[in-house]
Amino acid sequence: MIPYKDDNPTASAPFVTILIIAVNIAGFLLQSFSQRADVFYQYGAIPSALLGHAAPMQAVPAGLTLLTSMFMHGGLLHLGGNMLYLWIFGDNIEDRLGHWRFAAFYLLGGVVAAYSHAMASGASNVPMVGASGAISAVLGSYLLLFPRARVRTVIFLGFFVDVVRLPALIVIGFWAIIQMVNGLASGGSSAMGGVAWFAHLGGFTYGLAVTYIFMGKKVHRRLI
Secondary structure, eight states: OEEEEEOOOOSSOOHHHHHHHHHHHHHHHHHHTOSOTTHHHHHSBOHHHHTTOOOTTOSSOHHHHHHHGGGOOSSHHHHHHHHHHHHHHHHHHHHHHOHHHHHHHHHHHHHHHHHHHHHHSTTOOOOBOOSHHHHHHHHHHHHHHOTTOEEEEEEEETTEEEEEEEEHHHHHHHHHHHHHHHHHHHTTOOTTOSOOHHHHHHHHHHHHHHHHHHSHHHHHHHHO
16 A cells, blocks of 8 residues: 555645755765765764764764754665655644744754654664654644545555555554554664664654644644
């Protein structure tokens, strides 16, 4: 199940969303052309370092890697998938929050996600990179604010492919269930690398909580 577009118009141009996508692409290009084989260790968010342990390979302080890691990706598919989700769902959250509040919401979501991963994998020295945690916060917010918005989704049924319009509640809810199941199955351990499931869950929970706290009445009207 791959979403590619939502039928949810906005009243303003999503220039912050576009800027974030552009910076992610620039960051991917910079890391791809870097001459350093340890570029992920230099600028990625290392769980043990975030919890106060030494990380001598890092080129910047551990706190700054919370920002730099958000604009790095493990490959073209990783980048493309994240930017697709941000493009589909980010514009509406930006439209609702306003441009600069959305920027703050997005960046703080990435920080919360990184620490969620660090708390679950505190002994790990494997760097975490990617915008997934911050985008998970966007998905949590979208789920509460626009649960009935229709999302055009590609469905694979064996050899057959179909396009359906599903409520965001189903599309994002299905995504959240996958994150939870895989996170529990992993036991929180990412010492050998792989997907940082608890970063996704932490960002998603942050998005739900912040949206409900600051926009509770509007959320309630959409859910009843």
